[in-house]
Amino acid sequence: MTQSTDRILPGILLMVGFTVTAPVMDSFAKLASAEIPVGQIAAARFGVQAAILMPLAVALGQLAWPSAREAALHLVRAGLILCATTAFFAALQAMPLADAIAIFFVEPFILTLLGALFLGEAVGWRRIVASAVGFSGAMLVIRPSFAAFGAVALLPLATAFCFAAYMVLTRQIARRMPTVALQAWTAVAASFIVLPVLVLCDGSGIGPLDPVWPRGPFWVWLAGVGIAATVSHLLISGALRLAPTAAIAPLQYLEIVAAAALGYLIFDDLPDLEALAGIALIIGSGFYVFLRERRLSLTRPPPPAP
Template identity: 60%
Template sequence: MAQSSRTSLGILLMVGFAVLAPAMDACAKLIGDGLAVGQIVTTRFIFQSAILIPIAAFYGWLHWPNGRETALHLARASLIIIATSFFFTALRYMPIADAIAIFFVEPFILTLLGSLLLGEQIGPRRYVACVIGFAGALLIIQPSFREVGFAACLPLVTALTFAFYMILTRQMATRMHPITLQGYTGIAALAIALPLLFAFEGSGFGPLDPIWPDQRQVILLVILGLIATLSHVFISFALSLAPASLIAPIQYLEIVSATILGYYIFNDLPDAMTFLGIFLIVGSGLFVFFRERHLERRPTPAP
């Protein structure tokens, strides 16, 4: 495939991810508090493992992980379990677009963690962009906090844990095929989540006490599991076909698709303050992106 065709396909796959991911969130919101959050999250990883591991085995991408790699898979799985659980919990109280907009402070957190943990250089302009992005998140959190309380802060926890998840992904993605990485993460997540569900069965602890789903909930769980798996396959291959610097801004389409789904399914429409917060977050994120591209294109000074 020609490079231009590969890039175009990568862009299309990233658009597909931005459209599908909020649909997964809509399924979780439709399930509501009828099922334990841990049960919904575990279902996602059941589908992820059941679909991706056979694909990786068929193409010969599997290998036996050593002790260090196993520990990294478990750490990565723990982070994504926490991130997903907190986000699905937030969706029980908040509009999808609001929760996703607050979550999008994650690139700023990742930028700061890259400086602290990986020694990446960050200029003053990007620090200012991060501050503006966080200010946008506060504009969304403030009215939401008055309505739903601390649940409005849950997407921030998701953003923080997902940023650490992405740092681990950076370190592991170069060593194995993305399908294999996602498949092993699914298995590691099940190794953590399933014992917790069995331990808390009948305990009355809402987040982890599993309940037998009815027919409607089963359908929503199946759709959620399929969408979650497909969307993450889309983003994995999108990153392998097109430069991350090119397709990263496309992820902001999630806010658009989340707003549309929230309006047509739940009759939720962001207010003026929320739209202002979204504008600040997206604008700051795009500034960081274009600043990165500008720095990448600058010629290296001669020694």
Template identity: 55%
Template sequence: MGIALMVGFALLAPGMDAFAKLIGDSVAVAQVAVTRFLMQAGLLLPLAAVMGWLHLPDRTETCLHLVRAAIMLIATALFFQALQVLPIADAIAIFFVEPFILTLLGGLILREPIGPRRYIACAVGFAGALLIIQPSFSTFGPVAMLPLGTAMLFAIYMILTRRMATRMHPITLQTYTGLAATALGVPVLIWFNGSGITALDPVWPDMQTVALLLGMGVCATLSHICLSFALSYAPASLLAPIQYLEIVSATVLGLYLFGDFPDMLSLIGIALIIASGLFVFLRERHLDLKRRPLPAP
């Protein structure tokens, strides 16, 4: 179930990025990032309230929600800024050092068991990502570093989510994340209103941009619901390589919406990524079957 939900995340998340790229620089990147979380809170809060999933967080939990929200706000803003220049597939490919970082953090911080074969599979997937990353550095220069910052922040976010997802309902977790990010982001937009700083100065969007913002918010909410449920079912070190499937859906969207088609190196990299993800899935399924108790005679 955890793997299936992570696949759902990998299919939905690039839709959010495609909407953000279509929005471009018509509104401030900080405004786009805050709107993404405002939509998440607006969609999930009524559901969580009706189902009785809300509770009053204590001081420690509130701090964790605020830290996760701050991490995601910065990570989202960095990535959306990169999308204004980079092709969507290239930006996501660079971001895909994150599952490799997460696998290491899952073993070091969460003490999750990681066998040598899974390490090798992650390394193969990382090598595939490098084949896609290299041309972006040579073509776009320092801008290609922004998704790397997103990757590091998102890996930390995933670790915190893993710790919290087992203690509360995933819808509750994502509701509080949206509320915390909105509470942190709206004052920033108010403070920088009229400042003239392009990335932070909010503007009133036209109707087309409003529609794109709404689509981005829906994709973001659905994808991160899948992510939270996935982390409540399975360890982060297992789910990390499955995220590589996101680059496949991003490539399809990039081709359809922006005419970006991977070159030969990128295609080889994608093949390595898919192969490593499938190996991890099949390996875990094999181990799960071995762990199941034999039926009683």
């Protein structure tokens, strides 16, 4: 399948859905991190996802046993998303939600570059400009400061690198495997990695990995992490199945809008005037990509019949 046969507009819409639901997962994770170790939150995220998607994949008749190559890709993808998730959840323990996401937003640049290098995707100057404008807006929303957060500020950067690589691998396999089955196997592979670590570290006193028994609402926060992660990553897998990474990468900046809103509503983080100006730039760059890809999709010839 070539770029001309991609259904880019539906992919863009799915990506917008991801940018709305992903900060919900992060908000649940930040709430849970008050008492729950980071490793346990990550395990809940993938365990709940596996519990939801494996039966669904069976019901849909999608759960074919992966080949050796596909199993290896699942394990690599699971390792990448597990590292990205754990690093970001650890950052949320110390940083406001919008700050962590603002630092993370070097990721679309990395994703666009990796898509060009490893997937052979065309990256025109308009997409580069849209990414640059969105990135400038993210920096206006929250100005990352290593002086303020120290080494913790490196964690969202690690998340950005791991998540960009995860998205490139996802696009390579997403076109050959149904979305539900893809995310089900990813969750199983990630659980296979993280659960033995938690068992070995039980009672060890290693803060991020020593599990605890959740109390009261913390069960809800952990379940919320898993449910929101399931929905958001079904959306992003669908987006990557339909559209090239360079087309959807700039839209990730819309995530900062949802993060700023949730940060204010849940954690009382109120954006200032400069932050509002940045949000306007982010919305503008994402809206530009949406309109341009919509126009291009209308002018492209339809794909040949199979």
